[in-house]
Structure formats: C-alpha cells, structure tokens
Amino acid sequence: MSSNAIIFISLAAVLSAVSFFLDRDKTVAGFKKGWQMFRKMLLPLLNILIIVSVALYAIPPSAIDEYLGAGSGIGGFFVAAVVGSIAFIPPFISYPIASGLLQQGATYAVVATFMTTLIMVGIVTLPLEIQYLGRRAAIARNVLNFFAAIIVGLAIGVVL
Amino acid sequence: MKTLAKKYQPYIWLAAFGVATIVSFSLGFDPGKTVFTNFRVSVFELLSFVPFIFIIVGLFDVWVPKEKIQKHLGKDSGVKGMFLVVLLAMLQAGPLYGAFPVAYVLHKKGTSVRNIFIYLGAFSSMKIPMLGIEIGYLGVEFTLARTLISLPLFIAIGLLMERYLKGTEFEVMNPGEKPSAPAQANLQPAGGK
Numbered sequence: 027m028s029s030n031a032i033i034f035i036s037l038a039a040v041l042s043a044v045s046f047f048l049d050r051d052k053t054v055a056g057f058k059k060g061w062q063m064f065r066k067m068l069l070p071l072l073n074i075l076i077i078v079s080v081a082l083y084a085i086p087p088s089a090i091d092e093y094l095g096a097g098s099g100i101g102g103f104f105v106a107a108v109v110g111s112i113a114f115i116p117p118f119i120s121y122p123i124a125s126g127l128l129q130q131g132a133t134y135a136v137v138a139t140f141m142t143t144l145i146m147v148g149i150v151t152l153p154l155e156i157q158y159l160g161r162r163a164a165i166a167r168n169v170l171n172f173f174a175a176i177i178v179g180l181a182i183g184v185v186l
Numbered sequence: 187m188k189t190l191a192k193k194y195q196p197y198i199w200l201a202a203f204g205v206a207t208i209v210s211f212s213l214g215f216d217p218g219k220t221v222f223t224n225f226r227v228s229v230f231e232l233l234s235f236v237p238f239i240f241i242i243v244g245l246f247d248v249w250v251p252k253e254k255i256q257k258h259l260g261k262d263s264g265v266k267g268m269f270l271v272v273l274l275a276m277l278q279a280g281p282l283y284g285a286f287p288v289a290y291v292l293h294k295k296g297t298s299v300r301n302i303f304i305y306l307g308a309f310s311s312m313k314i315p316m317l318g319i320e321i322g323y324l325g326v327e328f329t330l331a332r333t334l335i336s337l338p339l340f341i342a343i344g345l346l347m348e349r350y351l352k353g354t355e356f357e358v359m360n361p362g363e364k365p366s367a368p369a370q371a372n373l374q375p376a377g378g379k
Contacts, residue, residue: 030322031234038238045245052248060244063279063315064237071232073199079224083217117316121323122228128324137324138332146310151283157361158286166350167303167343171310174339181335186327 067118074119078126091131102136107176110143111168114150135183142175231322239318243279246314250277259297268341271301275308279316285309286358293358300348302358307340 045053094102115123124137147168148155155164194201203225210218255274259267271292278288288309289302297305312333320329 031238034235034238034242034318034322038241041242041245045249053245056244056246056248057241058244059247060240060242063243064240069196069200071236072229075225075228075232076199076203079221079228082224083221117310117313118319121319122232125323134328138328142311142332142336145282145316146307148282154283154361155286158290158359160356160359162354163347163351163356166347167306170343170346171307174307174336174343177339178332178335182328182331185331185335 067116070116071119071122074115075122078122082126082130085130087130090127094127094132094136096133098133098136102133103139103176103179106136106140106179107143107172110140110175111147111172112149113144114148115144117145120144133183134186135179138182139175139179142178143172146171146175235322236319239315239322242318243315246277252277256292256295256297259292259295259301261296261298263298263301267298267301268304268344271297271305272308272312272337272340275305276312276314276317278309278313282306282310287360290358290360298348299351299356300344302344303347304340304344307336307343311336 042053042057045056092098093105098105120141124141127137127140128134149168152164152168155167158164159167206218207222207225209215210222252274255270259271259274263270275285278285285306289306292302292305317329317333320332
C-alpha cells in the first residue's frame with residue numbers, strides 16, 4: 027500500500043471518528059455527500075484510465091521525452107501550454123494523465139504548465155464564460171491566467 | 187429500447203474495453219494483456235486513496251457553513267475577505283464552468299470584483315478534493331509547490347482585474363435568467379457543488 031493511501035485512510039478515519047462523536051446525523055449526511063461525488067466521477071475516471079493504459083502502451087517513452095522531456099526546451103512548454111489551454115479535460119481525470127507523462131519522462135515544469143493551463147484557462151468554455159462575465163473580463167481573465175500558468179510551470183521547474 | 191440504449195451509453199467504453207480484454211486473453215494477444223495490466227494497476231491505485239478523499243470532502247461539506255462565509259466578501263473585506271474567499275473556493279468541487287454560477291451568486295451578494303476573480307482562480311486550482319487527488323498522483327511536494335506559487339498569482343490577477351474593470355460596468359450575469367425577472371434569481375445553481 028502506498029504512503030498516500032495510508033495518509034488518506036488515516037485522515038478519513040480520524041475525521042470520521044471526530045465527526046461521528048460530535049454529530050451522528052451530520053456524519054452520515056457527509057458520507058452520503060462524499061459517496062455521491064465519488065460516484066459521479068468514477069465512470070469518467072475509469073474511461074480516462076482506459077485511454078491512459080492504451081497510451082502508456084502505444085506511445086513510446088522516447089517520444090514523450092523528446093517533446094516534453096528535459097531536452098525539449100521552450101518547445102515543450104509551448105506544446106504543454108497550448109494543449110492545456112485548448113483541451114477540455116475535467117481536472118479530476120487529468121491527474122492520471124499527468125502522472126503518466128511524468129513516468130514517461132516529461133519534466134515537472136512541463137507537466138505543471140500543462141496542468142495549470144488545463145485548470146485555469148478554458149478556450150472551449152470561453153463562450154460560456156463570456157455569458158457570465160462579459161467579453162472583456164472573460165478574455166482578460168484567460169489571458170492573465172495563461173501567463174500565470176507559464177510562470178507556475180517555470181517556477182516549479184526551478185523548485186523541483 | 188431507446189431509453190435503454192441511453193441508460194447504458196455511458197458504459198460503452200468500459201464494456202468495449204472489457205470485451206477487448208477478454209478477447210486478448212483468450213487469443214493470447216500480448217499488447218491487449220499489457221494494456222489491461224496497466225489498467226488494473228491504475229484502478230487499484232485509484233481505489234486505494236480516492237474514496238477516502240471523498241469521505242473527507244463530504245465531511246467538510248456538512249461541517250463548514252459556506253453560506254456564512256459568503257457574507258464577508260465585500261469591497262471593504264480586505265485580507266480577511268481574500269482569505270475567506272480562498273477558503274470558500276477550496277471547499278467546492280467540480281470543473282471551472284461550475285464556478286461561474288457561484289460567482290454570479292457571490293456578485294449578487296456584494297462580493298468585490300477582486301474577490302470574485304480570486305475565487306475563480308482558487309476554485310480552478312485549489313479545491314480540496316482536487317488537491318487530495320493531486321497529492322495522490324503527483325506527490326505532496328508538487329502539489330504544495332504548485333499551490334503556493336499559484337496563490338499569489340491569483341491575488342495579483344484579482345487586483346489586476348479590479349483595476350482593469352474599474353469604471354466599466356462589470357456585472358456577473360446569469361445566462362439562464364431572464365433580465366425582466368430579477369426577483370426569481372436562482373441562488374442555488376446546480377453547478378455549484
């Protein structure tokens with residue numbers, strides 16, 4: 027069992043015990059809420075795991091290394107930022123993809139850029155965003171977030 | 187028949203994958219076996235920690251009063267408002283487009299422009315359920331570094347947007363609502379949680 031599993035299982039157990047001690051009904055309501063959320067994301071997550079499993083087999087690590095690895099330089103950042111901005115992948119299921127990219131040789135900086143643009147910039151959802159925030163604010167938000175994402179990626183490259 | 191097809195349509199990929207796997211194993215097709223092994227490892231990894239994250243998230247949801255937080259995010263809320271708006275965003279779940287209806291509600295309740303954009307930033311990348319899964323897949327160091335680097339950038343974006351939109355008549359709109367009937371504002375949008 028991974029250390030992650032141990033951390034989350036212990037934390038869940040402690041919080042559940044405290045919560046149960048304080049208020050039994052609330053705890054049950056919380057479990058139900060969590061179960062609903064888990065159920066909602068399970069299927070898309072399993073689907074993406076299928077794709078990742080196929081991709082891990084089909085895409086040779088050397089290709090990932092070439093385009094997103096240490097030697098990819100600015101090109102790797104560019105690819106990650108553009109793909110991340112356009113792609114419409116729910117954040118939950120992007121983590122297995124990111125983890126797969128890292129395993130196959132992509133750098134932390136590039137993966138961070140990809141993840142950050144993915145969650146902060148939404149080209150596909152821009153029309154929807156304009157309906158809520160108006161054209162001016164929506165475009166400004168996406169442009170600012172795009173640059174912020176690149177800063178995050180570069181900074182992570184320096185830190186990790 | 188049609189409804190049946192619709193009901194099972196979401197499972198089509200899983201079913202196709204199941205069939206392909208069975209065929210691969212019975213014919214001894216090695217690539218298929220390898221792909222299944224990759225899949226099995228990922229599923230076990232997923233089940234080893236993700237359900238527990240949702241227990242934690244569900245408990246947060248019932249114990250932390252989000253409605254109370256929403257009242258303290260106005261123009262003069264300062265650093266405390268920023269802190270609370272980040273906290274509020276962290277307690278949400280779901281994709282970014284689910285945050286816009288919440289932004290609308292916050293705007294109606296008098297949240298400052300700055301705090302709305304800080305909310306959108308924190309919502310997009312600091313939600314607790316997401317952080318849990320991120321830690322599981324990419325490690326504590328990565329998650330912590332990304333979050334700590336992102337946070338000041340969100341605050342900067344909030345300040346920049348406030349300045350940029352100053353003097354314009356910025357409004358968060360609700361596309362689902364007819365402008366003629368403001369009294370029927372939907373204060374509990376579906377995408378909020």
